[in-house]
Amino acid sequence: MGAQQNADLHPLFQFRHVHAAIQDFVTNTGSSDLKAAWGLVQEVIKAHARFYAAQGRWDEDVSTAKAWEDFEMACRGKAPPPMTGAILFLWGEVPPNRNPAFVKTLDQGFKAAHAVTDPRYLRYAESDRLAPLHTMDDDFADAEAVPTDRPIPKGAAPKPNPIPATQPRPTPADVKTAVRAFTVIPGGRDGN
Amino acid sequence: METDLAAAYVVHRLEKALTCAKEVFPDNAVRILTGEGAEVVGLFIDGTEIATFGPGHPVEAADALYSFINHLVTRVTAEA
Numbered sequence: 001m002g003a004q005q006n007a008d009l010h011p012l013f014q015f016r017h018v019h020a021a022i023q024d025f026v027t028n029t030g031s032s033d034l035k036a037a038w039g040l041v042q043e044v045i046k047a048h049a050r051f052y053a054a055q056g057r058w059d060e061d062v063s064t065a066k067a068w069e070d071f072e073m074a075c076r077g078k079a080p081p082p083m084t085g086a087i088l089f090l091w092g093e094v095p096p097n098r099n100p101a102f103v104k105t106l107d108q109g110f111k112a113a114h115a116v117t118d119p120r121y122l123r124y125a126e127s128d129r130l131a132p133l134h135t136m137d138d139d140f141a142d143a144e145a146v147p148t149d150r151p152i153p154k155g156a157a158p159k160p161n162p163i164p165a166t167q168p169r170p171t172p173a174d175v176k177t178a179v180r181a182f183t184v185i186p187g188g189r190d191g192n
Numbered sequence: 193m194e195t196d197l198a199a200a201y202v203v204h205r206l207e208k209a210l211t212c213a214k215e216v217f218p219d220n221a222v223r224i225l226t227g228e229g230a231e232v233v234g235l236f237i238d239g240t241e242i243a244t245f246g247p248g249h250p251v252e253a254a255d256a257l258y259s260f261i262n263h264l265v266t267r268v269t270a271e272a
Contacts, residue, residue: 047242047243047260048264050240050241050242050243051235051242051243051264051268052268054217054220054237054238054240054242055216055217055268057268057272080263080264080266080267081259081263082256082259082260082263082264123271146270147267147270147271148271149271149272
């Protein structure tokens with residue numbers, strides 16, 4: 001890929017294409033359970049992003065994009081249990097007769113994202129990014145993809161990558177006193 | 193919680209989760225807070241909520257939080 005072509009690509013994973021594709025699918029399906037599962041998946045992705053951002057190595061935009069890369073690996077069966085549990089929960093709420101359409105939705109979303117993302121700065125190898133998307137017929141037990149930190153050089157400043165609206169975060173006191181939305185990650189156990 | 197064993201397990205699990213989190217946040221204020229009889233557990237770093245699990249069974253919530261922290265710590269440690 002030439003330098004001129006790379007200059008037109010975003011250094012951060014353009015997850016908004018994936019988000020929009022899944023959002024449209026969920027809306028068109030009209031299932032409240034699917035909508036709830038999609039909401040939980042987004043919370044899990046945001047939790048990953050907050051963890052990365054808290055480290056201070058990446059800012060919020062970069063952390064969010066990296067977390068969505070984790071989500072892609074989960075969709076391809078190559079992520080650790082917390083994110084894999086989220087995608088399994090989502091798949092569990094997709095009406096069986098809509099399974100082929102959901103795979104197509106994911107495929108189109110990821111392809112659209114990669115079409116405008118510079119692969120030089122992505123965390124995961126091309127072989128992992130091209131791995132088949134998994135469905136409920138698969139076991140989601142492939143070897144985990146290993147991330148590699150590829151720092152974004154100065155001069156390749158991240159372009160805007162709008163983050164879906166986030167909900168206000170509770171204070172520690174809120175957590176002690178209020179029952180919050182269910183956010184337990186299904187399949188999160190690791191047996192240790 | 194229905195048994196002392198379950199309560200002890202939850203405490204042990206959350207202690208392990210806290211220790212694990214401190215590995216990658218040595219200079220931060222890392223706290224694990226619980227509510228509703230440990231049916232809700234959350235990881236907070238420097239006062240910012242990172243992830244909250246629950247309400248659910250305390251064992252499930254503690255397991256989920258531990259798994260979340262453990263796998264992310266493993267990941268960022270390998271990537272650094």
